Amino acid sequence: MTIKYPGLPPQLGHKGTWMHPESKLARYRSGLLPETAETVIIGSGFSGVSVGYHHPEGTIILEARDFCSGASGRNGGHIAPNLFEFVDLEEVELSKSNKSAFTALQKRYCQKLNFELLNLATLKQLIEDLEFDDCEFQYSELDGVCVYFTERDAKRARAQVALLQSWGLSLPVRIFIGPEAVKHTGIGNAKCAITCPAATINPYRLVDRLASSAISNGLRLYTNTPVERVVPCIIDDEYFHKVHVRDRTVPILAKNVVLATNAFIDALIPALSTAANAPGPLVCPVKGQLLEVGATDLQQGLLVGTSLVFGDEYLVKRRDVGTLVLGGFRRYGTNRGIGNTDDNMVDDAVETALEGFMGSLLRIDPALLDKKDSWTGIMGFSRDNEPIVGRIATNCESLYVIGGFTGHGMPRIFKCGEYIAGLIAKNASSVRLPELYRASRLGASLAADR
Ligand SMILES: Cc1cc2nc3c(=O)[nH]c(=O)nc-3n(C[C@H](O)[C@H](O)[C@H](O)COP(=O)(O)OP(=O)(O)OC[C@H]3O[C@@H](n4cnc5c(N)ncnc54)[C@H](O)[C@@H]3O)c2cc1C
Known part of the structure; x- marks a missing residue:
C-alpha cells in the first residue's frame, strides 16, 4: 500500500469526550503574531506543550486548529x-x-x-x-x-x-x-x-494545565494558525528558519523550530523523508477510534483495575464521571486506519466491534449500552515504531523533531520534551534519551537556502 504524504490537519469537527468542557485556551492567541521568535514550536499537543513547558521564554507555539485538538485531546487516557x-x-x-x-x-x-x-x-x-x-x-x-x-x-x-x-x-x-x-x-x-x-488521565486537561503554567512563565500560544512550510535559511551568515503561516505573506523568522505535529510532520518539510533515504513519509498517519459508555458502580465493579489492555484494545474507567472509554479494533476499519488523517468521521465497522466487545465485558446486549460518545484521532507511526526525537541534521543545527510515538505517547513524551528543551537551551540535559528514539538514526540531512 502506498502511503500518501499528509497535508495539514482537516477542519475541526467532532472533538470527543475529553475536550468537554472546552479549555480557556481553545482559541487562545497571545496578541499579534510576532515577526521573529527565538523558538517556534509547531503543534499544541502533549509533545509541543511539553517542550514549551520546559522552555517557555522566547517561545511561541503555533497550532493549526483549536488548542490540543489532535491526538492528545482524543486518546485513550x-x-x-x-x-x-x-x-x-x-x-x-x-x-x-x-x-x-x-x-x-x-x-x-x-x-x-x-x-x-x-x-x-x-x-x-x-x-x-x-x-x-x-x-x-x-x-x-x-x-x-x-x-x-x-x-x-x-x-x-x-x-x-x-x-x-x-x-x-x-x-x-x-x-x-x-x-x-x-x-x-x-x-x-x-x-x-x-x-x-x-x-489514567484526562489527557486534554493535563496538556491544558501544562500550557497554562507555561504561559504564565512567558510562553506565547497562537491557535488556529496553520504553518504551511518551514524553510531553513542563512541570513548574514546566521542560520534561521522561515516559518510560513497561512494567510500571512511575511514568514516568521525563527532561530529554533520544533516540529511537534505528530502525523503531519512530513507535510512541513517533504524533503525530510527523502533526506532520510527512504520512500514514503517518515511518520505515517493512522486513525484510531474510541467509544464511551455510561457504567454504574456495579458495572464498573465487574472489571478489575482502571487501565485495562486486551492486546490491541484498551479500556479506561472514568470513575469520577461514571463512564468507560474503550478504544481499538482498528483492524476492522478501512485499510486499518493507515494513511487516514480525517479525525471527524467514525468508522461504522470499528464502532460495531467496540460495542460488541463492551457489551461482552459488561455482560449485556450491545444494543442496551448507554452510549455517550464516539470519536477518532490520528496517531503518528514511525517506520521502526520508535519515537523520533532530537535535532535534524541540517547545517542550521536548530531544527528539532518530537514525534512518531506510534500510538503510545503518554508515558514517553514529557521527558522527551524536556530533552528537546535542553538541546535548545544548549544545556547539558539531564534527560538520558533512549538511543532508539534518537532522530539522528534517520541519517537525514537538509541543506539551508541562502
Ligand atoms: C485514538 C487514539 C488513542 C490513543 N490512546 C493512547 C493511550 O491511551 N495512551 C498513550 O500513551 N497514547 C495513546 N495515543 C497516542 C497519543 O495520543 C499520542 O502519542 C500523543 O497524543 C501525541 O502527542 P503529539 O503532541 O505528538 O501529537 P498531537 O496531540 O496530535 O499534536 C499535534 C498537533 O500539531 C498540530 N498540527 C499539525 N500540523 C500542523 C501545522 N502544519 N501547523 C500547525 N499545527 C499543526 C495538530 O493540529 C495537533 O494539535 C492514542 C492516540 C489516538 C489517536
Whole structure:
C-alpha cells in the first residue's frame, strides 16, 4: 500500500469526550503574531506543550486548529508504561550467538523500560505538586491490567516477563494464570492477566494545565494558525528558519523550530523523508477510534483495575464521571486506519466491534449500552515504531523533531520534551534519551537556502 504524504490537519469537527468542557485556551492567541521568535514550536499537543513547558521564554507555539485538538485531546487516557510487551523474543534468541549484539539489545530494552517508568513517576509527582486536580489522574501499582485471551498470547507475555526478570530486572508485575486470571479479572475467557503500575488521565486537561503554567512563565500560544512550510535559511551568515503561516505573506523568522505535529510532520518539510533515504513519509498517519459508555458502580465493579489492555484494545474507567472509554479494533476499519488523517468521521465497522466487545465485558446486549460518545484521532507511526526525537541534521543545527510515538505517547513524551528543551537551551540535559528514539538514526540531512 502506498502511503500518501499528509497535508495539514482537516477542519475541526467532532472533538470527543475529553475536550468537554472546552479549555480557556481553545482559541487562545497571545496578541499579534510576532515577526521573529527565538523558538517556534509547531503543534499544541502533549509533545509541543511539553517542550514549551520546559522552555517557555522566547517561545511561541503555533497550532493549526483549536488548542490540543489532535491526538492528545482524543486518546485513550492511559499512561501505561510498556513493561514487557515490547520484548521481541525472536530478536533476543537471534542475538544470543553474538555477545556484543546481545549486550546492546539488553541495554536498549533497559533504557526503554526505565524511560517509561521515569515518565510516569515524573508526571505523577508533577500532578501532585502542582495540584492538577481536574485531570482525573488515577494511579496504582496494580491498576494496570493486561488481559490475554489465547494460550499463545498468554505464553508469550509470561516468557517476556520471565526473560526480563532473568536479566535481574525487578518488574513490578503480578501474574494470574487460568482460573486465577478469571477470578482476578472477572472476565470468563481470560487465560492470563498481568497487573502492573499504570495511570489514567484526562489527557486534554493535563496538556491544558501544562500550557497554562507555561504561559504564565512567558510562553506565547497562537491557535488556529496553520504553518504551511518551514524553510531553513542563512541570513548574514546566521542560520534561521522561515516559518510560513497561512494567510500571512511575511514568514516568521525563527532561530529554533520544533516540529511537534505528530502525523503531519512530513507535510512541513517533504524533503525530510527523502533526506532520510527512504520512500514514503517518515511518520505515517493512522486513525484510531474510541467509544464511551455510561457504567454504574456495579458495572464498573465487574472489571478489575482502571487501565485495562486486551492486546490491541484498551479500556479506561472514568470513575469520577461514571463512564468507560474503550478504544481499538482498528483492524476492522478501512485499510486499518493507515494513511487516514480525517479525525471527524467514525468508522461504522470499528464502532460495531467496540460495542460488541463492551457489551461482552459488561455482560449485556450491545444494543442496551448507554452510549455517550464516539470519536477518532490520528496517531503518528514511525517506520521502526520508535519515537523520533532530537535535532535534524541540517547545517542550521536548530531544527528539532518530537514525534512518531506510534500510538503510545503518554508515558514517553514529557521527558522527551524536556530533552528537546535542553538541546535548545544548549544545556547539558539531564534527560538520558533512549538511543532508539534518537532522530539522528534517520541519517537525514537538509541543506539551508541562502
Ligand atoms: C485514538 C487514539 C488513542 C490513543 N490512546 C493512547 C493511550 O491511551 N495512551 C498513550 O500513551 N497514547 C495513546 N495515543 C497516542 C497519543 O495520543 C499520542 O502519542 C500523543 O497524543 C501525541 O502527542 P503529539 O503532541 O505528538 O501529537 P498531537 O496531540 O496530535 O499534536 C499535534 C498537533 O500539531 C498540530 N498540527 C499539525 N500540523 C500542523 C501545522 N502544519 N501547523 C500547525 N499545527 C499543526 C495538530 O493540529 C495537533 O494539535 C492514542 C492516540 C489516538 C489517536
